[in-house]
Amino acid sequence: MCSVSAAATAQAAKPPTVAGELKRLAAEGKLTPEAAAADRAIYDDAKATAAKLTGTRKLELGGVVKDLDGMAARGSFATPSRLPALFLTLQRNREYWASQPLLAGGARLSFPGSELVFQLYPGHGLQIQWLATFGKLNGYWTGGKRYDTRAGALLDEALPLATERAGGLAWEYLFPFDGQNPPWVSSLAQGTGLQAMARSATRLQRQADVFPIALRGLGIFETAPPAGVRVPADDGAHYLQYSGLPNLFIINGFVQSLVGLYDFAALTGDPTARALFDAGDVAARKEVPTFDTGAWSLYSRGSSQTESDLGYHKLLRDFLTQLCKRTATIQYCSAAQHFTQYLTVAPVLSVLPRTLTARKTGTLRFKLSKISRITVKVMRGTTVVATMAPGVLGRGTKTLTWTAPKKTGAYSMTVTATDLAGNTASATGEVTVKRRT
Incomplete structure (x- = not known):
């Protein structure tokens, strides 16, 4: 039989639960008994509903419950201001998956x-998409006074959902993403949010109630990951798109966060916001040119270096154009101009001569200037002997595996590349097949 102390130790070793955390917060006076009971009712209802569902509905609602359980177990309920967004998300998912139509991944x-x-992240249900939400608020600002009522309503919903974080406030993402455990934050979403809230508050004459909350949103830009997004870089600061991925530098998110900070500083007159912009500007002036390949843009550097897809290439160009308009900085203006030009320039190709052995597997090689969709034909005279379609390949020297035919002699290899903007180019080179020894 276990001793009392052993049983207590075993109990203490169990990770916190949603129910236990709500009870603890109420007992400590950090959550009213009524709020704790309401959140517990949402949780119990969601679990009971998920148990009755099948297929996708069960998977999605169950995924939200599982994510919430995980956050409770990791101690995320220690920040009570996080609970309104958590339980709103759970309640909305319970409402939706009980009866509403199935959705494609990424649907909003x-x-x-x-x-x-809200956006559907398969396996994690419907989640508040803060970048899209703040983009909507920016859209209302752009659309003029006829949207003022809706902009005010959005502000009223968003402001209470901020969470205490990094010595300030943050609008957090509450689901796992790219290896990050929730909650995590994004400089892209937060920078856009600060911009949108300051714009709307100014138009609606709500500076008195909005600015004090929005100003606290600067905290993540002053704080290192994982609580914040600030990483020292080039005598300034890089602001991470994902607080949980400190070695991944995504340029479009960084640039737009600077646009947001610039506008926020201008509208609020806040010196801290301006200093944060200036620190990011120092780093970005050196960083932006390194994302220009000479033929296309890079999406990211650091732990993953990839070229932009067409959407992200244009998005980066547009963000840089906005930063260029605000600062007239040559690095931003030149990069925006380059990225526009690259949309009309065909890929540059060269086929590297190869000598292969008959009936043996070897490699064919070619160089490619930018990400493109590739097709390859190998011919002997006018006869096509092989066709390959490796799909979309990034820039650099590319290698394809090919088993040479038994006939020796000269073959030609033609590579056709169509970039993501639809520009096409071809190049032909010689492949020699030699006799087996």
């Missing part, structure tokens, strides 16, 4: 009577 929607944008 707003619930009746709400301006918040």
Whole structure:
């Protein structure tokens, strides 16, 4: 039989649960008994509903419950201001998956009577998409006074959902993403949010109630990951797109966070916001040119270096154009101009001569200037002897495996590349097949 102390130790070793954390917070006076009971009811209802569902509905609602359980177990409930967003997310998923139509991954929607944008992340249900939500608020600002009522309603929903974080406030993402455990934050979403909130508050004459909350949103830009997004870089600071991925530098998110900080500083007159922009500007002036390949743009550097897809290439160009308009900085203006030009320039190809042995597997090689969709034909005279379609390949020297035919002699290899903007080029080179020894 276990001793009392052993049993207590075993109990203490168990990870915290949602129910246990709500009870603890109420007992400590950090959550009212009524709020704790309401959140517990949402949780119990969601679990009971998930148990009755099947297929995709069960998977999605169950995924949200599982994510919430994981956050409780990791101690995330220690920040009570996080609970409103957590339990709103759970409640919305319970409402949706009980009866509403199935959705494609990435689908976005707003619930009746709400301006918040939710997005489906398969396996994790519907989650508040803060970048899309703040983009919507920016859209209302751009659209003019006829959207003022809706902009005010969105502000009223978003402001109370900020969480205490990094010595300030943050609008957090509450689901796992790219290896990050929730909650995590994004400089892209937060920078856009600060911009949108300051714009709307100014138009609606709500500076008194919005600015004090928005100003606290600067905390993540002053704080290192994982709580914040600030990484020292080039005598300044890089602001991470993902707080949980400190070695991944995504340029479009960084540039747009600077646009947001610039506008926020201009509208609020806040010196801290301006200093944060200046620190990012120092780093970005050196960083932006390193994302220009001479033929296309890079999406990321650091732990993963990849070229932009067409959407991200144009998005980066547009963000740089906005930063160029605000600062007239040559690095931003030149990069925006280059990235526009690259949309009309065909790939540059060269086929590297190869000598292969008959009936043996070898490699064919060619060089490619930018990410493109590739097709390859190998011919002997006018006869096609092989066709390969490796799909979309990134820039650099590419290698394809090919088993040479038994006939020796000269063959030609033609590589055709169509870049993501639709520009096409071809190059031909010689492949020699020699006799087996």
